[in-house]
Amino acid sequence: MEAKIAKIGYSLKAVLDEEIDLLSNLHEVMEQENRLLLESSTSHLFELNKTKELLILQHSYLDRTRRNHTVNLSKVLKLENSEPKLAVLVELMEGKLAKQIGELQVRLRQLVDNIQQLSAENSKLIECSISAVQDSWGMLKRQFVNLDKSKKHGQFKKGQEPTALLQGRI
Amino acid sequence: MRIADKVFTSQVMKQAHAKRTVKEDEASATRKNASKDKAQQASQKAGQQGEPVLQSSINSHEIVDDLIRDRIAANDQKSGKGNDEAPLSAKVNDLSQADKLSVLSELKTREQSLEAVKKTNENLLTNRFVDFVA
Numbered sequence: 001m002e003a004k005i006a007k008i009g010y011s012l013k014a015v016l017d018e019e020i021d022l023l024s025n026l027h028e029v030m031e032q033e034n035r036l037l038l039e040s041s042t043s044h045l046f047e048l049n050k051t052k053e054l055l056i057l058q059h060s061y062l063d064r065t066r067r068n069h070t071v072n073l074s075k076v077l078k079l080e081n082s083e084p085k086l087a088v089l090v091e092l093m094e095g096k097l098a099k100q101i102g103e104l105q106v107r108l109r110q111l112v113d114n115i116q117q118l119s120a121e122n123s124k125l126i127e128c129s130i131s132a133v134q135d136s137w138g139m140l141k142r143q144f145v146n147l148d149k150s151k152k153h154g155q156f157k158k159g160q161e162p163t164a165l166l167q168g169r170i
Numbered sequence: 171m172r173i174a175d176k177v178f179t180s181q182v183m184k185q186a187h188a189k190r191t192v193k194e195d196e197a198s199a200t201r202k203n204a205s206k207d208k209a210q211q212a213s214q215k216a217g218q219q220g221e222p223v224l225q226s227s228i229n230s231h232e233i234v235d236d237l238i239r240d241r242i243a244a245n246d247q248k249s250g251k252g253n254d255e256a257p258l259s260a261k262v263n264d265l266s267q268a269d270k271l272s273v274l275s276e277l278k279t280r281e282q283s284l285e286a287v288k289k290t291n292e293n294l295l296t297n298r299f300v301d302f303v304a
Contacts, residue, residue, distance in 0.1 A: 026294070033287070040232075040233065042280045042283050042284060043283075045283060045284070045287055046283040046286065046287070049283075049286055049287045049290055052290055053290055056290070056293065056294060059295075059299075060296070063296065063298075063299050066299075066302075067298075070302070083298070083302070085301065085302055085303075085304060086302055086303055087304075105303060108303040109303050109304065112295060112299075112300055112303055112304075115294060115295065116294075116295070116300075119291050119294050122287075122291060123288065123291055126284055126287055126288045126291070127288075129284050130281060130284045130285065130288070132230045132233055133230075133233065133277055133280045133281045133284065134281060135230035136230040136231075136233040136234045136237075136277055137274060137277040137278065137281070139230055139231075139234055140237075140270075140273060140274060140277070141274060143234075144265075144270045144274075
């Protein structure tokens with residue numbers, strides 16, 4: 001039984017190591033996103049979002065494997081909960097492996113906290129950016145329409161007003 | 171927007187970008203750096219005060235000004251005449267209908283990009299994973 005626990009434990013450790021790498025990359029991307037949002041650089045933001053989506057997808061596949069190992073470990077350890085927390089597993093394991101996985105848990109928790117914090121900050125920035133872009137659009141549209149009106153001295157045929165033209169095309 | 175219009179505005183935008191001079195790029199970079207500095211200052215200030223980082227720097231007027239300046243700079247370059255002394259409000263008169271549509275279209279594209287980023291951020295990590303490492 002000890003050997004079985006160690007075997008699954010090392011497989012779990014390998015997956016957790018990969019998850020740390022992946023989440024570190026995601027954290028880096030979130031930091032870049034934060035910088036771009038502060039600079040209002042939306043063109044690069046979209047490209048960066050593709051990278052982020054890829055990382056999220058990779059993490060979801062990796063996490064599926066992690067869950068399988070967790071469920072297997074839970075069976076071997078005869079736990080009631082089929083998906084126990086990592087902290088519980090660390091407590092039930094022994095020796096060097098328990099210490100290593102414990103260290104990984106601390107790093108993962110830290111990464112998750114940092115990512116969630118950045119995500120919350122970026123979400124606020126995104127909301128502000130969306131409002132600013134929407135306001136800009138409205139402001140500009142009004143300005144253009146007023147400009148066209150003044151150029152034509154307010155004489156428009158029905159259906160041919162600049163507003164109608166703009167609304168039809170945008 | 172019709173496909174033909176999209177293609178047209180896209181071409182106008184590409185031409186405008188291709189013809190922008192180094193000088194104009196530098197001017198734009200200077201403005202953006204100033205904006206960035208302001209944003210960072212606002213961010214730091216808000217952080218120090220323990221307030222949420224809401225960006226006063228993300229300003230509609232600045233976005234519009236930047237777009238109009240870029241468009242007019244591209245037009246000046248195209249026609250070979252530049253009028254840097256004229257105020258921005260006067261320069262708007264120089265914009266053609268296609269330019270106006272292109273600027274508005276660019277803003278819509280920005281909004282869509284931001285919405286996409288917002289949607290992605292809503293599903294970063296699963297609750298199951300967060301609970302597992304907690």
